[in-house]
Amino acid sequence: MRKIILIAAALYSAGVFAADPVPASAKQPDMTHIQTALNGAKPDSITLTAIPGLYEVIVGGQVLYLSEDGRFAVQGDILDLSSRANLSENRRGELREKAIExxxxxxxxxxxxxxxxxxxxxxxxxxxxxxxxxxxxxxxxxxxxxxxxxxxxxxxxxxxxxxxxxxxxxxxxxxxxxxxxxxxxxxxxxxxxxxxxxxxxxxxxxxxxxxxxxxxxxxxxxxxxxxxxxxxxxxxxxxxxxxxxxxxx
Structure with missing residues (x-):
């Protein structure tokens, strides 16, 4: 499927999925590379996802994911294989709903x-x-x-x-x-x-x-x-x- 992140069965069995991102800890990802890519624009929010070492970054209403070391950014969807929910689209829906309100x-x-x-x-x-x-x-x-x-x-x-x-x-x-x-x-x-x-x-x-x-x-x-x-x-x-x-x- 186009622009879909397929999570391996090992992650599924390990129970890393959750319906929503967990609160971000004090530790934050290295933002050096992504800030350069965004020409200095500041993300709207940075949240630790349910997948260890992967952060959700909201930029201008769009959802992307960033590795903890800041080297890798992923633009796509995360699926919860247990519930078959598209967590990324659910998140985008929340952002749209708030923006419309x-x-x-x-x-x-x-x-x-x-x-x-x-x-x-x-x-x-x-x-x-x-x-x-x-x-x-x-x-x-x-x-x-x-x-x-x-x-x-x-x-x-x-x-x-x-x-x-x-x-x-x-x-x-x-x-x-x-x-x-x-x-x-x-x-x-x-x-x-x-x-x-x-x-x-x-x-x-x-x-x-x-x-x-x-x-x-x-x-x-x-x-x-x-x-x-x-x-x-x-x-x-x-x-x-x-x-x-x-x-x-």
Whole structure:
């Protein structure tokens, strides 16, 4: 499998796996080489993993692993063979979830069901993306399924592109939901400028590994790239919710 670290059976039988990284000890890995590779940028966190001598290093929202002597860095996934859990993806999900929470719903363009909200999905969207437009054209079907859709603005062509200016116009409109719908239909939205989060959201998407639109972030932090039809998305969300472990008392 691509970009997967296969842990030998000997490690498995030795019981080195855990569901989450253990707290870092006073000892830290040698950061000399990685700091040079990062041009002096400081990691967000350094945590000792459940594998002896291997540290988890969070850099700009991305997860990589570093040997204690600092000589070897590994970019890939660690699998727990006992539970078949992808520990690295679980960690990335935690980081995405926290990052999305930090944005706050007031900084998103939100479409809420008239009835009960069963699920919430946050979507990095581009005004001109074809599948983003298809998804938006079915907004009534998503909300009918009880799915709240929260848009983060991600102009794929980058800052100061035509899509970027359209996103700013949507944000600065008197009615953002209405402006979003018009823009997704290809209709003109009055060009306005104001204080807006478009650049910050674009940079956040890059930090979280968004490579295309639409990119869906589920409540668990899991990222689903690409268009998902309303009924299929509702089923996926229901299955994920049913599979989620119950909170410990």
């Amino acid at each position: 930090a944005v706050g719903e007031s900084n998103m363009v939100v479409f809420t069901p008239e009835g009960a909200v069963k699920h919430t999905v946050t979507i990095f969207t581009d005004i001109d993306c074809g599948y983003c437009r298809k998804m938006h054209s079915q907004m009534a079907d998503y909300t009918k399924e009880g799915i709240k859709i929260r848009y983060l603005l991600f102009p794929r062509e980058g800052i100061n592109s035509e899509s970027y200016h359209k996103a700013v116009a949507v944000w600065c409109a008197d009615n953002r939901q209405e402006a979003m719908t018009k823009a997704k239909r290809g209709e003109n939205v009055e060009r306005k400028t104001c204080d807006n989060p478009v650049k910050a959201q674009y940079e956040l998407g890059q930090k979280l590994g968004v490579r295309g639109t639409p990119s869906l972030i589920l409540e668990s932090g899991e990222m689903i790239p690409g268009y998902v039809p309303p009924t299929q998305l509702a089923q996926m969300l229901a299955e994920n919710k049913a599979a989620k472990p119950a909170a410990q008392p």
